[in-house]
Amino acid sequence: MRPFRIRGLSGIRAVKGKLTLPGDKSIAHRAIILGALCRGRTVVRNFPANKDCLATLEVFRRLGIKSVRDSKRNCVSIYGKGLFGLKKPESPIFIEESGTTYRLLLGVLSGQDFPSKLCAGRSLSRRPMLRVIAPLRRMSARLAGCACRGAKDEYPPVSVKVASLKPITYRIPVASAQVKSALLMAGLYVNGVTRLIEPVKTRDHTEKMLEFFKAGIKVKGRNISLKGAKPLVSPGEVFIPGDISSAAFFIVLASILPGSRAMFEKVSLNPSRMGMIKALKRMGADIKISPVKCRYSTEPMGNITVKSRVLKGAVVKKEEIPSLIDELPVLMVAAAFARGKTVFTGVEELRVKETDRINSMLVGLKAMGAVSRLVKKGRREDIVIIGKGCLTGARLKSFSDHRTAMSAAVAGLAASGLTEIDDMNCVNKSFPGFTAALRSLVTG
Numbered sequence: 395m396r397p398f399r400i401r402g403l404s405g406i407r408a409v410k411g412k413l414t415l416p417g418d419k420s421i422a423h424r425a426i427i428l429g430a431l432c433r434g435r436t437v438v439r440n441f442p443a444n445k446d447c448l449a450t451l452e453v454f455r456r457l458g459i460k461s462v463r464d465s466k467r468n469c470v471s472i473y474g475k476g477l478f479g480l481k482k483p484e485s486p487i488f489i490e491e492s493g494t495t496y497r498l499l500l501g502v503l504s505g506q507d508f509p510s511k512l513c514a515g516r517s518l519s520r521r522p523m524l525r526v527i528a529p530l531r532r533m534s535a536r537l538a539g540c541a542c543r544g545a546k547d548e549y550p551p552v553s554v555k556v557a558s559l560k561p562i563t564y565r566i567p568v569a570s571a572q573v574k575s576a577l578l579m580a581g582l583y584v585n586g587v588t589r590l591i592e593p594v595k596t597r598d599h600t601e602k603m604l605e606f607f608k609a610g611i612k613v614k615g616r617n618i619s620l621k622g623a624k625p626l627v628s629p630g631e632v633f634i635p636g637d638i639s640s641a642a643f644f645i646v647l648a649s650i651l652p653g654s655r656a657m658f659e660k661v662s663l664n665p666s667r668m669g670m671i672k673a674l675k676r677m678g679a680d681i682k683i684s685p686v687k688c689r690y691s692t693e694p695m696g697n698i699t700v701k702s703r704v705l706k707g708a709v710v711k712k713e714e715i716p717s718l719i720d721e722l723p724v725l726m727v728a729a730a731f732a733r734g735k736t737v738f739t740g741v742e743e744l745r746v747k748e749t750d751r752i753n754s755m756l757v758g759l760k761a762m763g764a765v766s767r768l769v770k771k772g773r774r775e776d777i778v779i780i781g782k783g784c785l786t787g788a789r790l791k792s793f794s795d796h797r798t799a800m801s802a803a804v805a806g807l808a809a810s811g812l813t814e815i816d817d818m819n820c821v822n823k824s825f826p827g828f829t830a831a832l833r834s835l836v837t838g
């Protein structure tokens with residue numbers, strides 16, 4: 395594979411223009427899943443044709459759900475068959491590398507009247523599943539993951555046997571939208587009310603999507619209740635707003651490249667995903683937001699305008715981490731280009747993403763001359779970065795992780811000298827058009 399090469403900062407380079415981002419990956423997964431579990435046609439607009447969302451479509455095809463993609467119009471029609479309309483797959487289902495698909499599907503499959511087995515690609519097969527399997531077992535689901543090599547956790551492949559699910563009240567121990575959403579998916583198959591309490595509010599796309607499909611869901615702060623065994627109703631159409639996690643790379647780049655001014659259109663502004671914007675504003679970033687209305691969006695959305703500014707260090711608290719978890723890699727780049735100390739508190743969940751992102755980012759930033767350290771306090775891990783306002787180009791590894799790769803590209807574009815990233819293909823997981831968008835927006 396040829397490395398991706400980035401020329402160092404020429405002094406006149408800036409981010410300029412407008413960009414419409416592909417639809418939000420998290421929201422799109424939920425739209426496909428609920429579209430498959432209600433009856434009739436649901437058109438998903440601004441569908442992001444990335445590897446992960448295509449994996450979700452493919453899983454439902456294997457489960458007997460027809461979907462038709464219109465690539466020109468960026469939409470996909472799902473022909474749902476109701477809560478009990480899925481068909482038994484003929485062989486184990488392969489989920490590739492999509493963690494959200496995998497975990498949410500464990501919830502859906504736990505409620506089916508047929509057994510199944512979910513397999514995964516190399517990286518996903520190393521990600522922990524017990525956080526989902528354990529509470530599902532409390533609901534009487536019959537799941538068995540791979541507890542290979544004497545591990546304390548369970549990993550893919552996971553087998554799911556037929557079971558009759560029971561309602562539970564569950565205090566979720568880990569701040570994870572995937573865990574919460576898997577339990578809500580299983581809750582659709584429960585005769586009774588599933589009650590969940592989150593430790594910290596995580597992204598609430600599942601709750602919003604369930605409401606849009608007329609499920610019996612109620613949310614009060616961190617308390618969620620779902621009345622199951624109630625058919626879902628298709629809204630006919632769902633518009634997926636732009637992915638703020640993809641916009642994040644350009645928002646940081648526009649903030650740190652002098653002379654930049656750019657607008658990102660129709661981006662999801664869900665408050666549970668706005669941590670990155672809040673943190674950047676505290677760092678002094680010039681970011682303005684104007685809301686845009688759309689009756690087929692389950693989420694608030696709007697246009698985000700960014701102008702470059704000299705950034706300063708800031709503290710990101712542990713409670714904020716779920717609202718910016720996927721943006722932490724690129725925020726670390728912003729911190730390296732800021733002046734002064736930035737502390738990211740309680741970031742240990744980064745260890746169990748597509749790669750160990752604490753390691754991948756600290757290794758890369760160190761190669762570029764950044765000053766950083768990791769502080770461990772029991773299980774808790776904090777990252778401290780002392781920003782010097784500049785980095786030097788280097789040879790970087792993406793660790794086959796899309797967000798590490800895109801963060802490395804942002805760092806390389808703003809650094810001096812040459813940067814080489816070993817593998818950029820991994821960006822297809824969430825943002826196939828990333829390098830083309832860079833070319834269209836970055837001048838100089």
Ligand code: S3P
Nearest residue numbers: 420494569570571572573719720
């Ligand atoms: C996601 C939740 C988060 C996030 C992931 C997508 C989702 O994972 O990191 O990229 O769509 O629910 P966790 O729930 O593991 O924090």
